[in-house]
Amino acid sequence: MGWALRFYRSTIGKKILMAVTGLIWVLFVIEHMAGNLLTLKGPEAINRYAALLKSSDEILWAFRIVLFVALVVHVDSMLKLTARNWTSRPARYAKVAHQTSSPASRTMRWGGVFLILWLVYHILHFTTGQVHPDFSHTDVYRNVTVAFQSGGKVALYGAAMVALALHLYHGAWSMFQTVGANHPHLEKPRRWVATAIAILIPLGFITVPLAIYFGIIG
Amino acid sequence: MKLTLHVWRQTGPNEAGRLVTYDVPDASPDMSFLEMLDVVNERLIERGEEPIAFDHDCREGICGSCSLMINGVPHGPRRGTASCQLHMRTFQDGDHIWVEPFRARAFPIVRDLVVDRSAFDRVIQAGGFIGVSTGSAPDANAIPISKAAADRAMDAAACIGCGACVAACPNASAMLFTAAKVSHLGFLPQGQPERMRRALAMVSQMDLEHFGGCTNYGECTAACPKEIPLEMIARLNRDYLKATLVARD
Amino acid sequence: MELNANIPSGPIADAWETHRFDMKLVSPANKRRYTIIVVGSGLAGASAAATLGELGYNVLCFTFHDSPRRAHSIAAQGGINAAKNYQNDGDSVYRLFYDTVKGGDFRSREANVYRLAEISLNIIDQCVAQGVPFAREYGGLLDNRSFGGAQVSRTFYARGQTGQQLLLGAYQALARQIAAGSVKMFTRSEMLDLVVVDGHARGIVTRDLVSGKVESFAADAVVLGTGGYSNVFYLSTNAKACNVTAIWRAYKRGAAMANPCFTQIHPTCIPVAGDYQSKLTLMSESLRNDGRVWVPKAKGETRRARDIPEAERDYFLERKYPSFGNLAPRDIASRSAKEVCDEGRGVGETGQGVYLDFADSIQRLGEDTIRERYGNLFEIYERITDENPYQVPMRIYPAPHYTMGGLWVDYNLMSTIPGLHVIGEANFSDHGANRLGASALMQGLADGYFVLPYTIGHYLATSKPGPVDTSHPAFRSAEQDTHTRTARLLDIRGTRTVDSFHQELGRLMWNHCGMARTADGLTQALERIPALREEFWRNVTVSGGPDHLNQSLEKAGRVADFLEFAELMCRDALDRGESCGGHFREEHQTADGEALRDDAQYAHASVWEYRGEESDPVLHKEPLTFEHVALAQRSYK
Ligand SMILES: Cc1cc2nc3c(=O)[nH]c(=O)nc-3n(C[C@H](O)[C@H](O)[C@H](O)COP(=O)(O)OP(=O)(O)OC[C@H]3O[C@@H](n4cnc5c(N)ncnc54)[C@H](O)[C@@H]3O)c2cc1C
Ligand code: HEM
Ligand code: HEM
Ligand code: SF4
Ligand code: F3S
Ligand code: FES
DSSP, X not given: OHHHHHHHHSHXXXXXXXXXXXXXXXXXXXXXXXXXXXXXXXXXXXXXXXXXXXXXXXXXXXXXXXXXXHHHHHHHHHHHHHHHHHHSOOSOOSOOOOOSOOHHHHTHHHHHXXXXXXHHHHHHHHTSOTTOSSOOSSOHHHHHHHHTTSHHHHHHHHHHHHHHHHHHHHHHHHHHHHTTOOOGGXXXXXXXXXXXXXXXXXXXXXXXXXXXXXXXXX | OOEEEEEXXXXXXXXXXXXXXXXXXXXXXXXXHHXXXXXXXXXXXXXXXXXXXXXXXXXXXXXXXXXXXXXXXXXXXXXXXXXXXXXXXXSOTTOEEEEEEOOOTTSOEEETTEEOOHHHHHHHHTTOSOOOOTTOOOOTTSSOXXXXXXXXXXXXXXXXXXXXHXXXXXXXXXXXXXXXXXXXXXXXXXXXXXXXXXXXXXHHHHHHTTOBOOOOOOHHHHHOTTOOOTHHHHHHHHHHHHHHHHOOO | OOOOOOXXXXXXXXXXXXXHHHXXXXXXXXXXXXXXXXXXXXXXXXXXXXXXXXHTOEEEEEOSSSSGGGSGGGGOOSOEEOOOOTTOSSOOHHHHHHHHHHHTTSOSOHHHHHHHHHHHHHHHHHHHHHTOOOOBOTTSSBOOBOOTTOSSXXXXXXXXXXXXXXXXXXXXXXXXXHHHTSEEEEOSEEEEEEEEETTEEEEEEEEETTTOOEEEEEOSEEXXXXXXXXXXXSSSSSOTTOOSHXXXXXXXXXXXXXXXXXXXXXXXXXXXXXXXXXXXXXXXXXXXXXXXXXXXXXXXXXXXXXXXXXXGEEOHHHHHOTTTGGGOOHHHHHHHHHHHHHTTOOOSTTSOOEEEXXXXXXXXXXXXXXXXXXXXXXXXXXHHHOOOTTTSOEEEEEEEEEEOOEEOOOTTSBOSSTTEEEOGGGBOOSOTTSOOTTOHHHHHHIIIIIIHHHHHHHHHHHHOOOOOOTTSHHHHHHHHXXXXXXXXXXXXXXXXXXXXXXXXXXXXXXXXXXXXXXXHHHHHHHHHHHHHHHHHHHHEEOOSOSSSOOHHHHHHHHHHHHHHHHHHHHHHHHHOOSOBTTBXXXXXXXXXXXXXXXXXXXXXEEEEEOOTTTSOOEEEEEEOOOSSSOOOOOOOO
């Protein structure tokens, strides 16, 4: 076990954990986004899908636990690395000129924190329903169509999607580098894949709230 | 050309430092940046003041001594160029120029612009070598090495150990420096036997020296006078992951 | 003092082999008990310290740099020679030996040179095993290039950074020993004196450049690998910090200095641009493989290089030396450049420069091949001059580059002080009156990896030095001297900066003891140097204090030593009434302006013994005999 501990203690080890857990979440959001799009096909489609997901408690919880653990590990590493990085340069420069780092890469931490807060809200909103005006445990379609009548909600989700876009723009590129999946001629495709993920996923997500708000569905 | 310098002055590791402003009425565009500082220093000495301390030696961009943060960029605005190879023609008449030391917890300031980069030596001592004792080597041509491999090893080996990567990295991470050495030796057959333990040992020393972690900002490569590519960092990550999984010692 | 070179008897080809067998060994158990001080962590110092550490000695290694990897060796560009004959072009140990003796203009010791040529083979093996990424051919085998003064391709190189890669190899070997605990490394720590006890070198006094603390270190033997003194000229291709202090201190403690006037002027450097110039940048000699050197035929030519037609160009090296052409040895190439500039045919604003033109080879081989070969050198040139050598020819001019002279050592690399060994550029070396390109790296590594580690063992085994520690009065008084000297420098508080003295000395040496020397020029210099030294000690200003990082204090100490050393250099140049290699006395030249040796009177190494401030140094002569390479007028025509 010594090797595992050493790995976890090292900066590279933690970073690799972030990449792997990040990847798990990327896969989840892809699946989730695709699922959400069923809402556009109407109540039956999305509700049947939701019911299907919940058909087996074992699978559902296994699935939730994986996500939860992944997020905890992701955030734990983030906190430890951030603490380290913030103390590794005690005296600041009077003048700093960033040359290549993207705004996305420099907002990973705060963007991430915003995402996690939003996520808590999001779950209370659509999964457990506490913050939902009238919540139904079976009718997902109704939950969303009701929720997104309000411009405020749409805006909030919009903001979350921007945060997600930024996070993925750097993250989905960065994770390859972190696990060492890089080579001069992999450079371009990597950037391309990451950009695609960063645009398509948030876009796909936000269409549903917008469609509802502008009365295209619901 | 006329310039205004804002230079970091600090008398010792634990003293408080500050930016001091100096006017340079008569810099020549053909001067190197260090020659410009020489001129400033000569005047300070004549006035009985202490000259600005800065590390330098070869003035050819190869020894890695010079280490100036110029206008917020290690080694200044010109890419792939060490401070000593930067010439004043890259600046405009009337410019204000900020000159600071390379800053990192692992690089304590010794005086003014001089910092202690011995952490790099300790990272190399941890495993940045091939363990052959003198006299034990086979004929140099006994092991053919493809030109491609030799060239890539050379690309990585070009690192001059200046620390600009650390200075540029928002996390003060030494990943590029460490990755350059791990890659240099990793590209060569001679480097294989110790490859795994090298990655583990050098990374744990790097962490011990309290350099930051890498979040793939890419500032290091941009500042590197030898333009060591980011790909080297990916190679280090890969070696480290592999070492953890296969070489559980 | 009597000079015994300790050259092994018997046939030269097995001299080293027999000698190695005859030498006494130190048993593994005893090695640990011996402490060896190595001053310098350049190619010579680092390779020696690492190897001694591997052998099990207890090594203390010192450098004034912040890391061993910064040593000036790092700047070597072109390559390193070895008689591998991988190119099958007729090279051999004997040919490398022959070329080096001839290239040195018959002023080196045959036995040493032969050993050097032999060992060159092991060096390349060692470096490759360490991971030095030498250039390779597509077949995967090592590539070679040819270098000045040789007609075979025996130079191994790593792009234009050969010295860097070799030093990093040695540095990494050293790092391994530091980690193993066999070598203790002292960085930013400058040796300011040598301590001699009962006639044996037993330690050094250093100043910690950060804290200013003056400290003593005792040992059973001391090794100096402290590099060359080209900076006596102020402007040279050497790194700014290179200096003569270590060997000068040793000289004043009784180590004899040999051939101090043998300095090498490198033909291909970037010309001086202005009086703020702080150093000169070398353009590797390898450029002469594909570049053609020329000046306009007409004086005061004003057209741009490209506009000057072939017919009006003078490719003077190709004209004067048909067989070697642009690859003529350094001293010859340098002097020819000076001649044409003195004739008023020099190029560039100062008129102190000649063209090095790549147009033809770019046409022949294509720009990519040239970029592949010299890319980084062209970049360096472009950065400094703002001119693009792919389009306009480079402008080059000779500059001080290497010093063949240094502390005298015998075949075992031991100076005239028992226990004090000297390696690398710091000793009077195997290069005679002129060093061939790519041979200094070879010598530094030969000394450090393969010669000294054996011979020092022999010294320890035979002389069995007894215990001493730093409480010995010799250490105390040496420390005291250092304190007093530092205090004096700080107390003067005059009006002239250290650099201005250094610049004046440099100009003086360049004019009178540089590329061409005359009796009355040297006599003048010998009058002016003491005057300048006197002013220095009266009027120099050094700011700051003794007990912190104080770069002007460091410089002051080094320049003070240069001011003393320069005098010995001129004295030696004046005494040597002949021209040989890098030492060109205008009174002694052939009708067509070639160096004219006088073997009858000067086939010896001039070895100077210090006799105190008041009295003049005494000249001893080590006769040089040439049994294998017949004395002959060097001809590269
Ligand atoms: C620009 C340039 C290019 C060159 N190119 C080539 C080439 O292509 N091929 C070739 O064969 N040769 C070349 N040479 C020559 C060669 O590089 C040097 O002769 C050789 O590297 C000298 O090595 P060294 O170990 O003897 O000394 P150095 O490398 O100079 O090392 C001296 C060491 O001693 C230390 N030191 C000195 N004084 C003190 C002191 N008082 N206290 C403590 N430490 C001290 C220094 O810190 C340093 O570590 C070149 C030289 C120059 C200037
Ligand atoms: C506009 C965008 C989004 C909409 C409309 C939306 C909608 C929903 C809905 C309706 C549910 C309940 C599903 C069910 O109970 O069957 C849900 C669950 C969930 N969503 Fe979202 N979601 C969006 C974006 C996201 C994003 C970006 C993330 C992650 C970063 C996310 C993470 C989750 C999680 C973790 C659950 C709980 C799954 C479970 O365990 O049941 N959602 N979402
Ligand atoms: C919810 C709270 C989250 C926080 C606080 C957070 C924070 C971070 C931080 C600080 C990084 C490091 C950036 C880097 O090193 O390059 C990171 C990387 C990453 N994050 Fe998140 N993140 C969170 C959620 C997510 C989610 C929901 C996803 C996916 C939808 C995700 C995917 C990634 C990916 C792929 C990376 C790249 C890992 C790497 O660089 O190797 N993160 N995250
Ligand atoms: S990687 Fe580049 S920036 Fe970092 S130390 Fe090496 S040369 Fe300097
Ligand atoms: S800038 Fe720093 S974050 Fe990594 S990519 Fe370079 S080390
Ligand atoms: S001074 Fe040597 S790299 Fe700049």
